[in-house]
Amino acid sequence: MARVYERVALIGLGLIAGSMAHAMRRGGLAGEIVGTARSEETRRVAEDIGLCDRIVATAAEAVEGADLVVLAVPVGAMGEVAEEIAPHLSPGATVTDVGSVKKSVIEAVSPHIPEGVHFIPGHPLAGTEHSGPRSGFAELFDNRWCLLVPDEGTEAGALERLTELWEEMGAHVDVMDAEHHDLVLAVTSHAPHLIAYTMVGVADDLRRVTDSEVIKYSAAGFRDFTRIAASDPTMWRDVFLTNKEATLEILGRFTEELFALQRAIRTGDGQHLHDYFTRTRAIRRGIIEAGQDTAAPDFGRSGTR
């Protein structure tokens, strides 16, 4: 048991904060875990399942005496929360966040951080399609990456301590600048999510293909998209609105490439298609070799067999 922080305040009690609570307990990493959420229902559930040591009604209360404050609310709500907690932060405390976008969070939060408090933005690249206080589990971060985005002024000691927390929760830690983070995530996460949402929406719209057919015959590939498109709508709305530029840039590239492949289909250019599909196989192999996905066929899906 290696205690890293004496009191951790979790603001927002969804999948990520909930999983952090479980992971911190697994490792004995926090003296006390205090949680809060804006919704009374969420706080009640968290209380019922004993997610934290203490649940309080407001973010201002939650951060009292905390040496680590984790902002785990949708990206669009970060600024407001930062403003609320600012007067209540302890000198020497670290504030971090787990938002999927970094530039806009930094712009929204930084101005509120008082002198003597460390703000180190972060983003654990882990998640499932589930959300809410019951969805967390201790293993979520195991073998996943957490990106931290310090600036030149960040105190080395504070960065080390936060790094230690993430590593003890099972993650690998990388440091990255905010702009690059937002571009990389537009590729590996934001564009794929918007594309999946779009395809599922199109299927839902088609009158000639009834709902029931789309559902019955989803195992042919479509169901993978529906998992992604079942992610939390508020969180994702905020991601797209706040990482607008990078997401639109990648979607532009995507559309360009899609048009080229459509053209190959229309003109019957089989060689172009075959070459393209062969190249994409290699990336999959890389991901499995890097331990970032299972090699089991069909993700080793078991519940449906």
Next chain:
Amino acid sequence: MARVYERVALIGLGLIAGSMAHAMRRGGLAGEIVGTARSEETRRVAEDIGLCDRIVATAAEAVEGADLVVLAVPVGAMGEVAEEIAPHLSPGATVTDVGSVKKSVIEAVSPHIPEGVHFIPGHPLAGTEHSGPRSGFAELFDNRWCLLVPDEGTEAGALERLTELWEEMGAHVDVMDAEHHDLVLAVTSHAPHLIAYTMVGVADDLRRVTDSEVIKYSAAGFRDFTRIAASDPTMWRDVFLTNKEATLEILGRFTEELFALQRAIRTGDGQHLHDYFTRTRAIRRGIIEAGQDTAAPDFGRSGTR
């Protein structure tokens, strides 16, 4: 043990034919299973692992005396195989296929089927991203759908017998006409595959986001796309070239919808995005209730935890 056919000939020994061999053995459904593949290496592996009762060098040999012939080659190769086997088919035999496209397979195969032989096109909606003679397993079709595409002239008894085989292999069977099949599959399978291939190709292309970053940080959503984009290139090239019309139509609808969402992002229309993302969640619930996917978070991925 309920033997349905006396001798089954499998032409092509990839994921689907291999899984059929395993499933037929599990249920004792075939007196003898004879297999063949164009590639000598595939035949050798099939021989080594005892995939069939007998491996022969040519499709013509394989169909000798068979009461069921299964064409399990890429869609673009079906016509050629049908031509080769035609003179060797036994009277009263049934020929079926497992291709992902039906209209073009019917056009390519039907002209070669001799009088007195039943041709009943089929398509099991099951698969993984793996291919080749080692990739099959007996449970692949359990609780999945198999679509059969008979025409007015199809003999009821022959259709019943093929239906029984698929049901005994674990599948549910639906009958559908070829045109509708090709449209439904364009939605649930062909368009999603092309989109996944495209997104993975785009990620591979981006110079500013190095390969290693795309791979390391893939768990944020992208890795689901890479699984689909690791599917067999030859099979998928043929699917797109032969289901051109329906695929291009669905991709057109997809692009239109994607543009609308891009516009919502650009103009900051959060309500539009939130409404859209809420609607797509319902389809996911339907798929899980229909037993076509696991409710376990993140597909219950286990190998990487």
